[in-house]
Amino acid sequence: MEHWKPTPEQQSNLDTHGYYIARGVLSREQATELRGIIKNQVLLPEPDGRPDADPMDPMGNSPEERAARFRKLGNYCITSPLIWHTAHCSEAIITMARHFLGNNVVLKFNSVFVKPAKTGSATPWHQDNGLWRDGETEPFNWWMALDPATKANGCLQFIPGSHKGEIVTHVLYEDSIHGELPRDLVTERLAEQPAEHIELEPGDIVAWHSSLWHYSPPNTSDQSRIGIAGVYTTPELIAKRNRNWPNYRWCLKDGQLCTDFPPEPYPVDESIQHEPPGPFPKADAA
Ligand SMILES: O=C(O)CCC(=O)C(=O)O
Known part of the structure; x- marks a missing residue:
């Protein structure tokens, strides 16, 4: 496997702004193939789907209804061989992870963020490690566009430099979809730093750095904005943090790219904590 290292500009962006961009990590054709797999998953009705008969599924099963219903496919990327080998466990991305984490790399999280045209909702302002609540600051986090990601269809937004601060307690508002940074802090911060x-x-x-404050707005455009994301950690970091995650998968073992499918689970240490540290506090009580 080739050794990757950031360009001086990427390194300086990572240090000062908290993120860097790498263009053309996959070709447009590869990205289109991955998007096709995801669209099939999201849009095709269940083979035996009769939503009218299912009172727990009031949103229906037509392609339009299914498109409107999915925000995120958590853990989907470890179930799709094409996505796994082309992205999360590919030489192109693991060589970057190795630069930051060393010769043993374990996938911690994987997601598809679907954000459909017209109906795609916002992801609230958060720090990834503010949601994880395991104290990790070191992992390698990435997000790849499979559709063009633009201001119009709700691309990610970052507050540059915010990764240098502490991990802030995330809170829940009445309308929160998950824990988020306190909204008054975000407003203050954005006034200083667009x-x-x-x-x-x-x-x-x-x-980006796991402490970076980030967000994406609703997609009001008529273009979908599909992206995939991954977070890696290492066996040392897993042992150091008192928190277990259920979907660890080996990607790089002693410098060798893992080629198994299904991907090999990283064994969970039963002696470390399994349960999340309780619900996020309510915003007014925080
Ligand atoms: O895709 C999005 O809009 C949100 C992604 C995100 O917040 C993340 O990967 O941490």
């Missing part, structure tokens, strides 16, 4: 919009072409990635 957000940067991360516009990407299919196959480009952005990688």
Whole structure:
């Protein structure tokens, strides 16, 4: 496997702004193939789907209804061989992870962020490690565009430099979809430092520090904005943090790219904590 290292500009962006962009990590054709797999998953009705008969599924099963219903496919990327080998466990991305984490790399999280045209909702302002609540600051986090990601269709926004601060307690508002940074802090911060919009072409990635404050707005455009994301950690960091995650998978073992499919689980240490540290506090009680 080739050794990757950031360009001086990427390194300086990572240090000062908390992220860097790498263009064309996958070709446009590869990105289109991955997007096709995801669209099939999201849009095709269940083979035996009869939503009218299912009172727990009031949103229906037509392609339009399914498109409106999915925000995120958590853990989907470890179930799709094409996505796994082309992205999360590919030489192109693991060589970057190795630069930051060393010769043993374990996938911690994987997601598809679907953000459909017209109906795609916002992801609230957060720090990734503010949601994880495991104290990790070291992992390698990336997000890859499979559709063009633009201001119009709700690309990611970052507050540059915000990764240098502490991990802030995330809170829940009445309308929160998950824990988020306190909204008054975000407003104050944005008044000092405007957000940067991360516009990407299919196959480009952005990688950021786990403490970076980030967000994406609703998609009011008629273009979908599908992206995939991954977070890696290492066996040493897993042993150091008192928190277990259920979907660890080996990607790089002693410098060798793992080629198994299904991907090999990283064994969970039963002696460390399994349960999340309780619900996020309510915003007014925080
Ligand atoms: O895709 C999005 O809009 C949100 C992604 C995100 O917040 C993340 O990967 O941490």
